[in-house]
Amino acid sequence: MSLIATLARLEAVETGRAQPLATVRHRRLSDRPLVLVPLTTAGEAGAPLGALVGTDPAAPRLLVVPQPRDRDLRSAFLSDLAEVVLPHLESYADDVEPAERSETDPETGKRVKVETELCADAPQLIVPSRAGVEYVRLLGRSMRFRRTAEQDPDTPYPAPARVPLLGRWFTHYAERSRVPGSSLLLAATDLLNRHWATGQSSLEDQHLGALLAWVDVPEGASGAGAALRAELARDGEGQLLCPPAGPATDPAFDNRLLAPAMERFDRARRLLAAAEDGTSADDRLGELHRAEREIRRLIASQLKPTWDAVWRAVELLRELPEGARAADRWTRDRWSFTGHRDKVRAGEPPQPRRDDAVTAAQKLAARETAQAQLDAQEALDDPLVLASHRLRGEAFTAEVLDVEMAWSESKRPTPRPLVTVATDDRPQLGGRMKVYRSLDGRPQTAEFVRAEAEGVLVLRLTDRMGRSKEPAEGSVPVKGDRIDWTLFEHDQRGGPKLPDPDETPWTHGGPPRSDTAETPDTVTPEDLL
Template identity: 75%
Template sequence: MSLISTLARLEAMSTGRAQPAATVRHRHVSERPLVFVPLTTAGEAGAPLGALVGTERDAPRLLVVPQPRDRDLRFAFLAELADIVLPYIDEYAAGVEAAERTETDPETGKRVKVEVDLCSDAPQLIVPSRAGIEFVRLLGRSMRFRRTAEQDPEAPYPAPARVPLLGRWLTHFAERARVPGSSLLPAMTELLSRHWATGQSSLEDQHLGALLAWIDPPDGESGAEAALRAELARDAQGQLVCPPAGPATDPAFDNRLLAPAMERYDRARTALAAAEDGIEADVRLGELTAAERQIRALVESRTRPTWDAVWRGVDLLRALPEAAHVADRWTRDRWSFTGHRDRVAAGEPPQPRRDDAVTAANKLAAREREQTRLEAQEALDDPLVMAGRRLAGEAFAGEVTDVVMAYSESKRPSPRPLVTVRTDDRPHLGERTKVYRSLDGKPQTAEFVGYDEGVNGDGAGGDGVAIVLRTLDKMGRGKEPEPGSVPEKGDRLCFTLFEHDQRGGPSLPDPEETPWTHGGPPGDGAAIVESPDPVTEEDVL
């Protein structure tokens, strides 16, 4: 945690209200997101109990599994979920625009630009907390290998074709959520905690109700009091007034309400199966319907508060202006979405359970690169984030006090002006350290020369330090620098010790050339495609 984040949390504790951790919104929020509030069964990991899902805040779709241990009811839940999510995805998969992409020519081996289709927008699936993302990943893992009747007519419990398709999409969304800065599958608690600092721990911030209580507490109540009430307050039945914003349920709800309702449902099903005539069957069917309605009401009572809280968070985020680099990161999400759409359309097999060595290394390198790029872009877009980097000695801001024209010592001298910047910051500068400033959206590089000896021996004065920099690039190819490319006396500038964009790492070998220490190449040169999981007797998710 940075110093400025710690100060913001301390101020939140002092004032009783969350403090801004950003002045702009650093994540994309769709105009029409799909909100997904799942609920799982205690003691059976991944078994869905129900969910609220939809794009309209006033008209959510309630999905319920009255008996999660029943395989058929779970499959019906997944099929109904696919009927909602897949049409939403297809809406964005249809609209495309022309875009250029750099690819390697297979004949010449050179990098060339080709024109391809890029989806003009991408879907966004919002879940309440990080646990919701893990549940989406688990659902995708359990669905994408399901056998359909078309694939295997003799498969037991064949799934509708849309179920494994949804599993592939959910897996892609969950994998993309691991990429820093991605907005295809965000968690509302992480979105809010990125833009506001509360007076509680980051673990407590995973409770959406408590987090919102700090950000927007009721009138006459502090954030700490409202958060405590959101976490602990119970009604006359002993149930939490604000259910936890995640798939897990409260034990008091499970023991006192849900378990008796499921037991009643099971008895009604058994009695219906044992009915001996039509009149008795009608009576038993009515009892079964009443029991199912009771479970639906219980599931809705646990998910509706979280549903409303997610939309409340969306409103808070939309009130912030969007940061400059958000559109670029969303474009990368669109490329990811388009690529997966093309793979599905081409009939490629589902994602494997485990990546090969090269794919895993590429994913890890990409995530590290995106993390560094995200941190740099957030600092460039937001002065509050940049203040944290300045406190850490990774950037400095000041006024240009002098500019001296100089040239490189070469056969064709190039301009290398010396710029003196007076600053109150204390950056960690060493000999010939590179620093960067944003010039027309692109980084301009300078080199640390030293401190101005006219101020003090180490550049320290009563009003700051005077740092001398040598500008190295972005000045044109002429003997004289282009207008505006060199700072002028009196300009207020901000330099960073970190690069504004990340370079690509070393290339990795093709999967066919993977060394034996990392699994070895395929014996016949063909790609390894894992077969779907065998169906077990229990067949739990």
């Protein structure tokens, strides 16, 4: 945790209100996000109990599993979920724009530009908390390998037709959520925690109701008191006023309300199955419908407060202007969505259960690069984030005192102007370290030359000044300019070149080598058969 974040938490405790950690919004928010509030059965990971899903805050779709132990009811729930989510995803798939992409030429091995298409936008999925993101991952893993009756007529318990496809999309979204800066799958708690600091612990910040109590403090209340009420306050029946939908349920709700309602539902099903004539069957069918409606009402009562809280969080975040470089990260999300769309349409198999060594290394390297890019872009977009780097000596803000033109000593001299700046910060500079500033959205590099006095530094610009002897207009700062410099690069380089999966040793998932295969031991008289 940075010093500024620590100070913001202390100030939040003193004032009773969350304090801003950013001046802009560092994540893209879609104009029409799909919000999913799931609920799971206690004691069984991934077993669905219900969900609220939709793009309209006033008209959510309620999905319920009246008896989670019933395989058919669970399949019906997943089928209904697919019928809600997949049309939303597919509505973005055909709206495309022309784009260029770099690919490796298989014959020359060089990177070449190829014409392709890119989805003009991508669907965004928002869940209440990190546990909701994990639940999406579990659902994806449980659904994408299911076999349908069309794929395998002999499979026991075939899945509904669209369920495996939903599993593939959920798996892709869950994988993409692990890339720093991605906005395809977002948790409302992570969004709020990125932009505000509360006076409670990071664990308590995962409770959406308590977190919102600090950010959106009710009139005449304090954040601490409102958060305590959101976590612990109960009604006359002992039920939480702010159910967590975490997606686990509250034990008091399970024991006092849900379990008796499910027992009535099971009893009504047994009586209906045992009915001997049409009149009694009609009466018992009515009892079954009433029992199911009661379960739906109970589950809706647990989901609706969290549904409203997610949309309130979205409203608060929309009040912040979007960071300038958030659009660039969203473009990478669009490439990711387009790439998975192409794999689905090409009929490729679902994602494997476990990545091979090369794929895992590539994903890790890509996430490390994305994290470094995110840190740099957030600092460049937000003065409050940059202030954290300035306190750590990783950046400094300086005023230009003088510019002395100089050129390199080569056959074709190029401009290497010396820029003298004054700063009140204490950057950790030494030797011939490089520093960077943003010039028209691209990084310009300078080299530290010397420190002439306390807070007075001399820097030598080394690039982004054109190819002629005279620097391009605007590429060299002038006296009086105030510039933000960083000691870290703005654009991170890619990771190391990795071998093809087929070229890795068998210990890392590659094929075993036939010339080193072990032969079995010869049989001896001492062997016991």
